[in-house]
Amino acid sequence: MRTDLSSQIKLDRIPRRYYNPDSEIELAALRRAERLDTRIFETSNDGADFLASEIVRYIKRYVGMKGKCVMVLGAGNSTHPVYASLIRRYKAGEVDFKDVVVFNISEFFPLNPGGPSTLTRLENVFLSHVNIRPENIRSINPAITKETMYEYCQAYEESIAEEGGIDVALCEIAPSGAVAFNEPGSSSASYCRLVLLDNETRRRISKDYKIDDAPATAITLGISNLASAHRVLTMAWGENSADIIRRAVEETPSSTVPASLLQGHPHVKVVTDLAGAEDLTRISHPWKVTSCEWDDKLIRRAIVWLCNMTKKPILKLTDKDYKDWGLGELVALYGSAYNVNIKVFNELQHTITGWPGGKPDADDTYRPERANPFPKRVIVFSPHPDDDVISMGGTLQRLVSQGHDVHVAYETSGNIAVGDEDMMRYFLMMDKIAPVFGFDNENYRKLSTEVETFVADKKPGDIDAPDIREIKTMIRQAEATIACNYIGVKPGHIHFLRLPFYETGTIEKGKLEQRDVDIVKRLLEDVKPHQIFVAGDLADPHGTHKVCTDAVLAAIDELKNESWMADCRIWMYRGAWAEWEIDHIEMAVPISPEELRSKRNSILKHQSQMENAPFLGNDDRLFWQRAEERNRATARLYQNLGLASYEAIEAFVEYKPL
Numbered sequence: 001m002r003t004d005l006s007s008q009i010k011l012d013r014i015p016r017r018y019y020n021p022d023s024e025i026e027l028a029a030l031r032r033a034e035r036l037d038t039r040i041f042e043t044s045n046d047g048a049d050f051l052a053s054e055i056v057r058y059i060k061r062y063v064g065m066k067g068k069c070v071m072v073l074g075a076g077n078s079t080h081p082v083y084a085s086l087i088r089r090y091k092a093g094e095v096d097f098k099d100v101v102v103f104n105i106s107e108f109f110p111l112n113p114g115g116p117s118t119l120t121r122l123e124n125v126f127l128s129h130v131n132i133r134p135e136n137i138r139s140i141n142p143a144i145t146k147e148t149m150y151e152y153c154q155a156y157e158e159s160i161a162e163e164g165g166i167d168v169a170l171c172e173i174a175p176s177g178a179v180a181f182n183e184p185g186s187s188s189a190s191y192c193r194l195v196l197l198d199n200e201t202r203r204r205i206s207k208d209y210k211i212d213d214a215p216a217t218a219i220t221l222g223i224s225n226l227a228s229a230h231r232v233l234t235m236a237w238g239e240n241s242a243d244i245i246r247r248a249v250e251e252t253p254s255s256t257v258p259a260s261l262l263q264g265h266p267h268v269k270v271v272t273d274l275a276g277a278e279d280l281t282r283i284s285h286p287w288k289v290t291s292c293e294w295d296d297k298l299i300r301r302a303i304v305w306l307c308n309m310t311k312k313p314i315l316k317l318t319d320k321d322y323k324d325w326g327l328g329e330l331v332a333l334y335g336s337a338y339n340v341n342i343k344v345f346n347e348l349q350h351t352i353t354g355w356p357g358g359k360p361d362a363d364d365t366y367r368p369e370r371a372n373p374f375p376k377r378v379i380v381f382s383p384h385p386d387d388d389v390i391s392m393g394g395t396l397q398r399l400v401s402q403g404h405d406v407h408v409a410y411e412t413s414g415n416i417a418v419g420d421e422d423m424m425r426y427f428l429m430m431d432k433i434a435p436v437f438g439f440d441n442e443n444y445r446k447l448s449t450e451v452e453t454f455v456a457d458k459k460p461g462d463i464d465a466p467d468i469r470e471i472k473t474m475i476r477q478a479e480a481t482i483a484c485n486y487i488g489v490k491p492g493h494i495h496f497l498r499l500p501f502y503e504t505g506t507i508e509k510g511k512l513e514q515r516d517v518d519i520v521k522r523l524l525e526d527v528k529p530h531q532i533f534v535a536g537d538l539a540d541p542h543g544t545h546k547v548c549t550d551a552v553l554a555a556i557d558e559l560k561n562e563s564w565m566a567d568c569r570i571w572m573y574r575g576a577w578a579e580w581e582i583d584h585i586e587m588a589v590p591i592s593p594e595e596l597r598s599k600r601n602s603i604l605k606h607q608s609q610m611e612n613a614p615f616l617g618n619d620d621r622l623f624w625q626r627a628e629e630r631n632r633a634t635a636r637l638y639q640n641l642g643l644a645s646y647e648a649i650e651a652f653v654e655y656k657p658l
Contacts, residue, residue: 003512005553006546008658009536011584014274015293018282032289033281035263036249038270040277044237047271048081051233054269055086055168056095058231062167063099070163072221074105074171074180075121077208078235082170083126090130097132101163103156104139105171106181106220109194111142116209140219146194149219153192157225166229173236173270176200177244177257181220188253188261190222207543210506212461223261232262235271245272246279287326294333296347301583302327303344304641313642314345348643351588356395356652357404357531368587368654369531369569375404376530379523383535383548384414385480385496386606389487390627391575392533393599394591395650400488407527409495410480411520411548412502415464418472420455422608426475427451463505473498475608483605487598495523499551502544512547512554520555528564532556536572536580536653545575553655560657570655576626579634580651587654588638590646591631600624 019040021027031038041047055071062069073079089095104119111117119139127137138159144152160166171179178184181195196217197205205214226232236245248259249270255261262268277283286292287302307314310321319337322328334340350366358364360374378399382388388396388408399406427448434440447467454465464472477496484494499516501509524532534552537545549572559565571587574580591599603624604610610622621629631648639645 001514001517001554002557003517003550003554005557005658006549009655011653012278012283012297013295014283018286018290019274019277026290030282030286030289034249035251035253035260036268036270038245038249038272038277038280040280040283041271041273044081044273044276045085047235047237047273049085051082051170051235051269051271052085052089054231054233055082055170056089058168059095059097059100062230066164068099068101068163070101070103070160070165070167072103072105072160072166072169072171072226072229073122073126075118075125076172076174078172078237079170080125081237082235087126087129097130100132101136102127102132102138103160103166103221104137105169106218107140108215108218109140109144110215110217111140116205116211116215121209149194153194153219157192157221160225166225168231168233169226169229170233171226173234173241173244173248173259174201175204175240175244177248177259179223179226179234179259179262181218182223182258184256184258186223186258186261187255188223188227191224192219192221194219212506223258227262227265230267232265232268233271234259234262234268237273237276239275239278241272241276242279245270245276250281287329291329294330297583299330299340300344300347301581302330303340304582304637307641313640314341314348315642317341345642348582348638348641351585352590352638352643352649353587354398354590355402356587356589357399357402368652373530373567375402377405377407377527378531378533379407379409379527379529380533381409381411381520381535381548381552383411383545384417385410385412385476386414386483386603386609386623387535387545387575389483389599389602389606390623391535392573392589392650392652393487393602393627394595394631394648395533395573395589395652396489397487397595397598397602398589404531405493406489407493407495407523407529408480408484408489409497409520409523410477411497411499411551412544413469413473413496413498414476415469415472416505418475418608420458423468423472423475424452424455426471466505469503469505476606479606479608483602486602486605497523499548501547501551509544509547512550516551517554517558520551521558524555524559525562528568530568532568532570533652534570534572534655535575536655537575537577553657556657565657570657571652572655573650573652576623576630579630580653582634582637584653585651587652588634589650589652590635590644591648591650593647596628596631596648600628603627 021030039050041050059069104122107118108116173179176184182190183195183198194217202214206212247257251260253260253263282289285305292298303314306317306321306325306327309325317337319331322331322337330340331337351368353368356369357376357378358369358371358374360371362371364371380388380396431448434444451468454468481494497519499519501512501516504510535545535549631650634649634651635646638649
């Protein structure tokens with residue numbers, strides 16, 4: 001079973017010389033826009049191995065120079081692959097930690113018994129696996145109080161100074177741009193201190209430490225402490241980190257992105273993988289810093305960028321525009337601006353279709369989907385019981401109205417996203433109607449009382465009882481069924497898969513297993529679809545989308561040699577958080593004003609996911625608002641490029657089994 005296929009999806013072909021050139025001269029040219037020494041690797045494991053080799057080199061250097069190496073270490077998720085690589089090197093005899101002194105970079109405050117601790121995490125993932133002496137491990141004293149905080153923080157800094165200062169600091173760049181717990185707003189002169197953690201950081205802590213109520217404050221070394229280190233190593237992995245990596249590395253230093261305040265330090269290294277580097281100039285806009293290896297996608301991206309810079313549609317771009325903005329290479333390759341313009345214009349025009357299932361008996365030479373067979377059997381896989389309508393509600397309605405045999409498969413119950421207040425609304429109603437309709441029996445009264453008592457006594461972090469989780473599942477299933485009925489999906493074509501990995505009752509989910517994949521396989525084998533739609537939110541904030549995508553892709557991988565799979569296409573959609581970049585879009589489905597209103601109505605059928613949904617993230621807009629703005633923004637982009645003007649557009653990328 002191949003359970004991590006989504007991480008192997010590569011939408012771009014990035015020439016190796018953009019991120020790992022053969023000469024220092026070419027590297028210097030590529031990094032013209034970068035203000036920090038940034039190293040890009042193909043995978044996070046490659047990057048982690050590089051960081052581990054740097055740490056081994058520094059340990060040997062400083063122990064040789066002064067008899068010890070003083071390190072400041074963080075415990076964030078991105079550091080864990082580095083520690084795993086260091087442990088392997090230690091076990092192979094490549095490095096000795098007995099002369100290493102470790103200071104914990106930050107710790108929660110107050111530090112409650114049995115509560116989350118960065119030191120405990122650091123010990124679990126690293127310190128307990130190597131030969132660091134216990135007396136050489138220094139961390140925050142849990143006995144300190146707010147009254148003694150200032151003096152203690154000064155003493156912690158002094159204890160570092162007594163060891164000769166920091167030789168190596170290792171920490172991650174958080175999605176907010178924080179380093180250690182130096183949240184946005186921290187200054188370059190910040191020191192060891194007590195800080196208030198923002199809501200986004202607390203949500204991340206809840207997920208990382210598998211707790212529901214994260215600490216609100218922590219003690220952290222400041223930016224000035226980190227900047228005093230001889231060597232600073234920091235990292236972030238994955239496409240979720242791409243924007244913050246760009247801001248930290250390429251933008252002017254700002255307290256809104258604390259990691260950027262490390263600019264100017266002579267020995268800072270920022271390490272990331274290709275996904276994390278995708279917004280850096282040398283990866284996203286390589287024509288600004290080097291001669292390019294042009295392919296269709298890169299040309300499309302360059303022309304869209306040029307249109308944005310010149311405020312012109314594609315077909316109005318001139319030879320002068322290309323030369324003025326550094327794209328003269330394309331004019332030389334194609335002979336004229338017009339030749340490039342018409343090529344890209346036609347490519348984008350051919351992505352647009354009002355027939356997402358294919359138009360019957362039409363010439364499909366330049367259409368994204370085949371005309372035949374018609375009608376098609378279609379399965380739309382939805383991670384939660386609302387992602388289908390949020391992400392592709394307009395397309396879903398088109399598929400149904402155009403006569404295709406559409407199935408919707410909800411992969412998880414989504415029960416933890418139902419608030420107690422929403423559940424109790426149903427019980428308040430049933431309590432009123434039970435006597436009237438004759439089901440006010442002993443069993444119902446017992447259930448109602450148990451639920452009411454449980455909710456009244458529920459404390460933060462308590463897991464819902466199995467009966468309550470089942471009731472919340474029923475609520476989500478009822479809402480999804482109503483939304484499907486509104487669209488016109490046949491009742492027998494609504495499938496609630498309830499993949500077992502999800503059913504833990506907590507935010508932390510289980511691992512994807514063969515039993516999950518087998519459930520998906522059975523549905524695929526039963527329907528034998530001509531089209532599959534699957535979530536492509538690989539940077540989904542709470543991870544469930546990625547696991548659900550991996551379940552579908554694993555099932556497809558095991559079935560790809562079946563005869564019916566030869567006539568099946570797989571399309572990836574994105575949800576409320578982001579849209580596909582235009583250079584990747586292969587099918588764009590226009591949505592009329594009436595269809596957009598209908599899409600909104602289908603989203604609103606999921607009443608439990610309106611104001612009280614717990615996973616709205618740091619965006620205050622409701623899901624229907626996000627979806628409409630995303631779809632309208634895609635339509636505006638097409639319009640600004642000189643193509644037809646639509647109310648909204650939903651976009652898709654084809655997945656070809658690996």
